[in-house]
Each structure stands twice: as structure tokens, then as C-alpha cells.
Amino acid sequence: MKNSTSIFTSALLALSLVGCGGGSSDATTSTTTQTTTEPTLVTGSLVDAPISGVKYICSDGTTGTTNIDGNFTCPINNTITFSIGGVKLGDYEITSATEARYLFPSELFGLEEGLIDSKVVKFLQFVQSLDEDGNSSNGIQITQAIHDDLDTYALDFENDDVDNVTIENMLSNIGKTLVVEDDALEHYREELVEHNIEPLEPMQKEQWYIDDNKEGSIHANGYLDKYTGTGINVVVIDDGLDTTHEDLLLKGTWDVTTGLSDVNQTNSTDHHGTAVSGVIGGRINGKGIRGIAPDSNLYFIKYGATLSDSELITIFDKALEFNADVINCSWYRFFGISSAVIDKIKEVSTTSGRSGKGAVVVFGAGNDGSEIPIFKYEDGTLMDSQRAATIPEVITVGATSYYSTRAAYSNYGSTLDIVAPGGYYYGIATLDPMGANGVNEQNYVDSTEADRFVGTSAATPVVSGSATLILQANPNLTAAQVQEILKLTADKVGEYDYADDGTGKTRNDYYGYGKINLGKAIKMAEEMAN
DSSP states (O other): OOBOSSOSEEEOOOEEEEOOOOOOTTSOOOOOEEEEOOOOEEEEEEBTTBEESOEEEETTSOEEEOOTTOEEEEETTEEEEEEETTEEEEEEEEOOOSSOOEEOHHHHTTOOTTBOOHHHHHHHHHHHHTOTTSOGGGOEEOOHHHHHHHTTOOEETTSTTOOHHHHHHHHHHTTOOOOOHHHHHHHHHHHHHHTTOOOBOTTGGGOGGGOTTSTTSOOOTTHHHHOOOTTOEEEEEESOBOTTOTTOOEEEEEETTTSSSOOBOSSTTTTHHHHHHHHHHOOOSSSSOOOSSTTSEEEEEEOOSSOOHHHHHHHHHHHHHTTOSEEEEOOOOTTOBOHHHHHHHHHIIIIIGGGGTOOEEEEEOOSSSSBOOOOBOTTSOBOSOBOGGGOTTSEEEEEEOTTSSBOTTOOBSTTOOEEEEOOSSSOOOEEOOSGGGSSSSSSEEOSSSTTOOOSHHHHHHHHHHHHHHHHHHOTTOOHHHHHHHHHHHOBOOSSSOOEEOSSSOEEBTTTBTOBOOHHHHHHHHHHHHO
16 A cells, blocks of 8 residues: 555535624624534546446545546545455555546555556456456446455455466456456556556666666657557577566577577576567566567577578578568677678668668677777788678667766777667666576566676667667668667767767767667657658
């Protein structure tokens, strides 16, 4: 149960009753004033969508049923308890009546407004399953018949031991079917956004890199609510993936070594791909973190131990089969890749990807704390073999810290395009393989633990996720235009001067064109679409 200092619509019903007595001019006149003040009544609305037909009781004994708008009325300084039959939904202590607003299920459980955790998810599934017409978009109506059917049950949604099996069995006994989690959450997220409330995951406070109030964030400027990656295909190429993770939904997988779809991690150290994938596609489901593009179509390709040239060419061909819009590569081969691989990546980035618009290919700069090498012969001519980070058609990403300063490990050089949050003392909160398969047994890594996720490997999916939202905002952009937008809108952070690159833009070798500013980038993409 949560207290509030600012919750509902005030309906002040105070009446002053004034009585006057009088007499003749030569008599003593007296006047008595008596004031009776009735309690302040507070009216609010219980929502997923407005939920009508829910019974409530206030601690002073006042009872009622929420109306068609989900409205209830209770005296101030009372605790209100909501129920359906014998099922207690939750309660709330009303301590103020200074603002009009809505009561969301998170606040019944003492959580921050907009926070989605397992209790909230179960609440949503339950009440939506009871809706008379099965269409939550037009409001949720609980009939008296439902109350009668559930009257013999004793269940309290505030208890941690309420599970889906219990709820499913109860609903089955009254002829109802539990609404699936994804559908319940999709509706609820829309409702939150309609009320200008950001949906929050339980660990989202750890995700400083997407918090607009943090200096080192990508400054999405609210666009993470408007765009979530819907319809955009993202291919992650990495070492292995926990495909069973509760916070991931995969559209397709493939292992270049076996030619099969099993991409699960081979070794306990293969947690890298899970962490990378979480930054991009961690779902909004009340489990842990949210990805930058949680509704994107996520694909995963597992690379082999050698990263041979032939494997790499095959990998990028497979990414094309997955109709990749964005390809994330949080890795590099120390001695470079051959001209054949370079040509394949250029082709994917320009002509063969996205029906000629090019797939957005994103590479990490590397974590050596040194200059990105450009391999040359003694006479100064370029060698055929080069690092992927030197290819002009790809976006090469360096890393910044919580404070928007360059991370000391982040490689630098003339081919660095942009920097993004990759962490240092504070890491990138993301997914960890489930249970004992990960670096801990919590299924997630937070921003401060010893095994926190840091590096250009972490910064790269931040850019890939951002590129996904840019393409959702304007699907007609070419890969080259996405890269140009990121450069033009980047924030000029850091201690180094930015110099003209000969095209009217400014850069330096340590921050590239600056730190990603997703809000500015999406705004430019939208303007280009009009």
C-alpha cells in the first residue's frame, strides 16, 4: 500500500450554517454562529482502462462500486480497498486531494507510478480476462455475475505467492481464459502513454543510459515512448545467446558453424551476446530492464571460434536472408578482415540491404585504449586486410561514461564516427544468461556490480537500438542517411576541440562527431519524412 501527497479530484462538501437571533431596539441582541464541516471526499478513477464494476470499501465503512469511468469516492485520510468477489485487488491510503489524476495498479502495490512488475502484470491479465465484452480498449466492465462467481475465492494480489497457475485455474472454473501477458501489457502501455506516463521496468532506474535526466544518457527526449522499434529487423552477430531468457523474444536464429538454429551459449563465458541483445531488444514485460527497441524483430547469428573470412561472408549473407535493417557487431578481429569481407560489408551497407537502401551496420571501435589501426605497407599504401571499424560505410562506435567523458579503454582515431554510453565505473544494465549460466544468478547485470557490462561492445548496441528507432520514424532513409543524421545531431562533448572535416561537420579523433543524441536524431528523421 502506498501513500500519496497528490492523487485525486477533490470534492469538498463543507457547509457553513449561520443562525442569527434578534429582538427589539431596547433589548440585548445576541448572535450565535455554528459551523458544521463534513469530511472532504476524494474522487478518483481506477484504471488499466477505466475499470467499472469493482467493489470498494473505505476504512470508515463507506462502500461503493466503480462507475463506467472507473470512478470511486472515499473520504480523505482513509484507506480504500478494491475487490472482485473474494479476490482482493489491492488498497491505497488517500492522504491528499490536491490534484485530479488516475490510480494505476502499480500504486496499489506501493510502486512508482508507471512501474511494471510481476504483480502489476498479473493484475492486468486478471482484470482484462474478466471484461464483459473482452475488448479492453473500450473500458473494462466487471459484472455482478463475476462477483458472484468469485465470491467463494480468497486471493490477495498483494501477496507474492499468487501465480499464473492459480489465476488460470480460478478463471477456468468460471468459464474465463487468462489474457496472454503480451496482449495485456500492450494495452496497458498504450494506456500509460495516453496519460503521459512512461512505462517503467523494475530495473530501469539502473539504466542511466536511457534516462533523459542523466548527463551521460542518449537523451531520447521522450521518444522511447513514441517509438519502440516495431516492424524493424535487427540482427545481432555475437558469441552465443540464452534463447530461453525471460526478457527476450527472438524472431530467428542461426549458427554459422553448424548451419542450425541452435545458438545457445557453448561455454559459461559466452554471456556477451545475451548482454548485447538485451540493450537493443529487452522486452517491456515487468521482469527487469527495457531495451532501446523492445518491440523490434530481433534475430541472432552465432559466429564461430575463428571468425574466418568465409564464415563472415556467410554470416552477412544470412543477415540479408533475415531482411536485416540494422546489423550489430560488438566485436572485431585483431588482424583485420580481408578485402572480400570488406566488399561484402560495403555491399550490405549500400546496395543489397533493405532493397537498395542499405542495412545499417554498426561496429565497435574496440577496447584497447589505442588508435584504431589502419594497416599500411612501408610505402604508405593500404593493405587489403583492415579492421571493420575503418570501413566508411559502417558506423564505428566508441564509448563514453556516465559523465559523458570518453572511457579510457575506448579506441580512437580518424575512422571513429560517434560515441555512445558504454560505461566505466557505472556499467550498462542489461540481461545476463538465466541462473547459473550467467555471471551471476539474477538473470540481469546492474550498473554497479563487479561483473557489470562495459565496453564499446555495450556502446555499439546503444547505437544499433537508436538506429532502429530512427528507421521506424522514417523507414525511407538510406543507411548512409542514418549515419549522417547521427553525425549531424551528436552532442559535442568532451575536452577536445572539434575541427571541420571538410564537409561542414566537425569531429575529433576521440569522440568522432560527438555523443549520440537520439532525441535530436529522431526529430531530424521525422522532418526528413515530411
